[in-house]
Amino acid sequence: MPVTLTYPGVYVEELESGVRTIAGVATSTTAFIGRAARGPVGDPITVTSFGDFARTFGGLWEPSTLGFAVRDFFQNGGNRAIVVRLYAEKDNEDATATINANGLGLAAASPGSWGNALRVRVDHDVREEIAESFGLLKEDLFNLTVRDTKTGATEQFRNLTVADSPRVVDKVLANESELVVVAGPMNAVPSTDATPTPGQDIWQEDLLSSPVAIEGSDGDGLGKDAFLGGQNDQFETDKKGLYALEHADLFNLLCIPPYKGGDAEQDVLEAATTYCERRRAMMIMDSWVSWNTPKDATDNVDDFGSSKNAALFFPRLRRPNPLHDNQIEDFAPCGAVAGIMARTDTERGVWKAPAGLAARLVGAPALSVPLTDAEIGLLNPLGINCLRQAPAAGRVVWGARTREGDDRLASEWKYVPVRRTALYIEESLFRGTQWVVFEPNDESLWAQIRLNVGAFMHNLFRQGAFQGSTPQDAYLVKCDAETTTQNDINLGVVNILVGFAPLKPAEFVILKIQQLAGQVEV
Numbered sequence: 001m002p003v004t005l006t007y008p009g010v011y012v013e014e015l016e017s018g019v020r021t022i023a024g025v026a027t028s029t030t031a032f033i034g035r036a037a038r039g040p041v042g043d044p045i046t047v048t049s050f051g052d053f054a055r056t057f058g059g060l061w062e063p064s065t066l067g068f069a070v071r072d073f074f075q076n077g078g079n080r081a082i083v084v085r086l087y088a089e090k091d092n093e094d095a096t097a098t099i100n101a102n103g104l105g106l107a108a109a110s111p112g113s114w115g116n117a118l119r120v121r122v123d124h125d126v127r128e129e130i131a132e133s134f135g136l137l138k139e140d141l142f143n144l145t146v147r148d149t150k151t152g153a154t155e156q157f158r159n160l161t162v163a164d165s166p167r168v169v170d171k172v173l174a175n176e177s178e179l180v181v182v183a184g185p186m187n188a189v190p191s192t193d194a195t196p197t198p199g200q201d202i203w204q205e206d207l208l209s210s211p212v213a214i215e216g217s218d219g220d221g222l223g224k225d226a227f228l229g230g231q232n233d234q235f236e237t238d239k240k241g242l243y244a245l246e247h248a249d250l251f252n253l254l255c256i257p258p259y260k261g262g263d264a265e266q267d268v269l270e271a272a273t274t275y276c277e278r279r280r281a282m283m284i285m286d287s288w289v290s291w292n293t294p295k296d297a298t299d300n301v302d303d304f305g306s307s308k309n310a311a312l313f314f315p316r317l318r319r320p321n322p323l324h325d326n327q328i329e330d331f332a333p334c335g336a337v338a339g340i341m342a343r344t345d346t347e348r349g350v351w352k353a354p355a356g357l358a359a360r361l362v363g364a365p366a367l368s369v370p371l372t373d374a375e376i377g378l379l380n381p382l383g384i385n386c387l388r389q390a391p392a393a394g395r396v397v398w399g400a401r402t403r404e405g406d407d408r409l410a411s412e413w414k415y416v417p418v419r420r421t422a423l424y425i426e427e428s429l430f431r432g433t434q435w436v437v438f439e440p441n442d443e444s445l446w447a448q449i450r451l452n453v454g455a456f457m458h459n460l461f462r463q464g465a466f467q468g469s470t471p472q473d474a475y476l477v478k479c480d481a482e483t484t485t486q487n488d489i490n491l492g493v494v495n496i497l498v499g500f501a502p503l504k505p506a507e508f509v510i511l512k513i514q515q516l517a518g519q520v521e522v
Contacts, residue, residue: 048081087111383405
């Protein structure tokens with residue numbers, strides 16, 4: 001509203017420009033779901049390096065392929081991953097290690113046998129003035145030191161108490177400790193552990209620190225119930241298993257590394273693909289471990305269904321396993337492929353196919369099934385993306401089709417980069433037009449929408465994301481009385497039409513060579 005004019009003079013009034021810049025979302029944040037040695041269960045945790053993953057989830061672990069997939073992701077160019085740890089309880093075994101720290105009940109911060117290596121020490125080396133500042137006696141305070149004797153990680157918490165104060169032990173450990181939490185009533189101040197003599201290791205003597213009283217278990221192997229829930233479970237409603245990703249704001253790629261006999265179950269893959277379609281993400285599928293020949297692939301490709309938001313890769317990677325004395329073994333390619341997609345997005349953009357000589361697989365000295373051009377010619381038309389050995393380049397990704405990329409389907413979403421570009425535009429505009437809600441639905445609003453959405457699309461055009469030499473050939477943004485009728489206005493609806501001409505990969509390069517006859521003088 002204009003300012004009230006009361007005195008003769010100059011008045012300054014600021015006007016909105018109507019420009020609301022739409023920022024593009026991330027394109028390669030990759031979600032991994034599986035079993036890990038340690039770490040929070042059922043919570044999406046963001047990690048930005050394999051070191052982050054190792055600190056939080058324990059790194060490579062023999063019972064699970066999750067760590068190997070995350071390692072391959074970061075080795076091949078990935079930079080941000082979201083990890084969801086699943087845990088299947090085992091009958092007649094305790095999930096979490098517990099400790100009786102001289103009367104204070106503690107438990108490992110997460111399930112697993114990793115907690116069996118914890119030890120806790122209590123001392124009362126505190127200052128009286130600190131106790132007085134809390135309104136407590138010096139005897140009410142204590143110090144707690146926790147050590148993971150397997151990794152050497154040590155945490156120390158000073159001036160704790162079981163009484164109501166700013167340093168009450170259960171809240172301090174819940175907010176600050178990555179190793180333990182309080183697991184029982186806080187009835188009394190824990191007593192002091194024995195004083196060590198010079199040269200004694202306080203973590204080796206039972207009398208100098210408290211060991212684990214009840215050992216934790218690594219649980220059972222995963223099955224589809226861990227991802228989707230049993231008959232009476234409501235995992236989707238409760239945001240558990242696969243649907244724990246509801247707690248994640250955004251992910252673009254989803255990997256479920258093999259967990260059962262070298263494969264992920266078909267029911268889980270189908271549910272994950274459906275979920276990806278809802279979340280505007282791409283599902284990266286690993287071929288069955290039993291595919292040892294191209295014929296195995298052609299005969300069983302229908303197991304993976306058809307979806308515009310999924311892509312299938314074959315064969316598997318052969319590389320050393322550091323947990324088995326670097327013996328060469330087969331590994332699922334999903335993590336490495338996701339890393340290549342992230343690397344391609346950074347170097348060229350999401351509209352560039354993550355395949356070709358530049359899509360080199362790092363850390364994979366061999367493939368489980370060597371493929372020839374003729375064999376790839378059988379698999380590619382079926383929507384199977386092949387990994388192959390290329391002269392000079394090494395092992396590379398040699399396919400960029402979605403699960404609707406089967407030639408028989410004649411889908412407009414045949415190619416991975418086309419689909420991912422559409423998902424990127426959809427998600428960016430979805431987030432970037434939230435300000436439109438509850439604005440007056442008239443020509444003024446429509447003009448602002450055209451301005452802001454058009455600026456976003458024009459920026460992509462300048463980066464080379466679309467076909468066409470002019471903006472008119474490359475994209476369109478329409479929001480006016482034709483897209484939004486009076487009836488729409490009465491219903492509170494504004495319709496925005498956005499179109500683009502996608503870049504499609506040069507999948508087949510044809511060289512036509514002709515011999516020229518020598519010129520004949522007449």
